[in-house]
Every structure is written in structure tokens, then in C-alpha cells.
Amino acid sequence: MVPIALEVTCSFVAWLCLYSCLCRWNRQRSCKWSCRLVTLLHGLIVTCLSGYVMFLDGPWPLTHAGSPNTPLQIHVLSLTLGYFIFDLGWCLYFQTEGDLMLLHHTLSICGMILVLGLGKSATEVNAVVFVSEITNPLLQTRWFLREMGSYHTALGKLVDFLFVLLFLVLRIGVGAWIMYGMVTSPEPNWLLKAGGLAMYVVSLGFMVEICRFVRRKLWKKAPSLQAQSLQE
Numbered sequence: 001m002v003p004i005a006l007e008v009t010c011s012f013v014a015w016l017c018l019y020s021c022l023c024r025w026n027r028q029r030s031c032k033w034s035c036r037l038v039t040l041l042h043g044l045i046v047t048c049l050s051g052y053v054m055f056l057d058g059p060w061p062l063t064h065a066g067s068p069n070t071p072l073q074i075h076v077l078s079l080t081l082g083y084f085i086f087d088l089g090w091c092l093y094f095q096t097e098g099d100l101m102l103l104h105h106t107l108s109i110c111g112m113i114l115v116l117g118l119g120k121s122a123t124e125v126n127a128v129v130f131v132s133e134i135t136n137p138l139l140q141t142r143w144f145l146r147e148m149g150s151y152h153t154a155l156g157k158l159v160d161f162l163f164v165l166l167f168l169v170l171r172i173g174v175g176a177w178i179m180y181g182m183v184t185s186p187e188p189n190w191l192l193k194a195g196g197l198a199m200y201v202v203s204l205g206f207m208v209e210i211c212r213f214v215r216r217k218l219w220k221k222a223p224s225l226q227a228q229s230l231q232e
Contacts (some may be wrong), residue, residue: 175200
């Protein structure tokens, strides 16, 4: 565990140093701008790494749940754990996020610590990281478009569409598949199964917020469509 703890510590320090450097380079911007850049970079890197582990390096999470951790899986989870510790600390310090996001971060941290400590089940946790983080770059891109005044454009609509689509298909659909495989397998620890189910419930909470966002979008669009039809 000592090498893993050291790797997680190095990951945390690296993300913190990157954030500090971005704050210095973007002094005209807010701290949240720099933190979002760190989040965007983490989302891109971890999505690629966890996707490689899931689809190419293996093993497949739906058939090998509870299998021993591979070195690459340990590296990916250590990198991600260091980031989540940094981001949770940032959110608590600046008090920018709601309870649902804080719960998501806390469950993620506890789950990765448990998996790294047990030495197994990184296969399915890595898959959960992939389906969770793949939408993160789109979410950050949406925020930056808002900040730069370019959200109400065709690009903004495309980003929203892709985010909602990937969230529903991967995080909700594929996520349910992964949770089913983990819960029905006899190998994973019962505590990890409970944590996985809790994480999925949090994802359902995010889905409710997204559905509300889509409904608001449609309500705003409906009057303009009605006005257009009357003119025609």
C-alpha cells in the first residue's frame, strides 16, 4: 500500500501544482476558470486511459468482476483518486457545488480507496470511471462556452446534445449493465457493491437534473415555434 499511497499523493500534488500554475497564468480569470481547466484536462486523460484499460488492456468488467488489480488499473485509479481529493477539497473550500456533487466525489474517493486497499475489483471500478468521465469534457466545454459568450450557438447546441446523449446511453444505460454484473457476481466485496449502487443512485439524481434542463429547453423553444407557425 505504501507505493500506492505515494502514487496517489504525487497525483494530488501534480493536480494542485497544475491548478496553481493556471491561476498564475490566468490572473485575469477567476479561480473557477483554472479549476475547470484542470477538470477538463483530467476528464480527457482519464477517459482515454480508462477506455484503453476497459476495451484493450482488459480484463472485461462484465465477465471478470472482482478480479485482481492490474498495474495499469492501479496507475489509472491512483491518478483519478489524487484528482478527486484535490477537487473535493477545492469544492469544500470555495463552496461552489451542491450536496449531490459532494456526495458523488465522496463516494468516488471511498470506492477507489477500498479497491486499491483490497487489491481487486479495479476492473469494474475502472469501467465506472470511464462511463462517468466521458461526459465530463463536454460539461466543461459547455461552461467555457457560457463564459466566453458562445453558448447560444450551433456549437453550444451540439455540445448539449452530445452531453445528454452520452450521459443517458453510457452513464445510465451502460452503467446499469456494469452495476448488474458487479452485484450479481460473487467475487466483489459487499461494501463495494453497496457503494456501486449508491453511485448509480447519484447518477440517477444527475439524470433528473438533466431531464429538468431538457424540459426547460423545450419550453423555451415551444413559444418561438408557435410564433413561427402563426407567421407562416
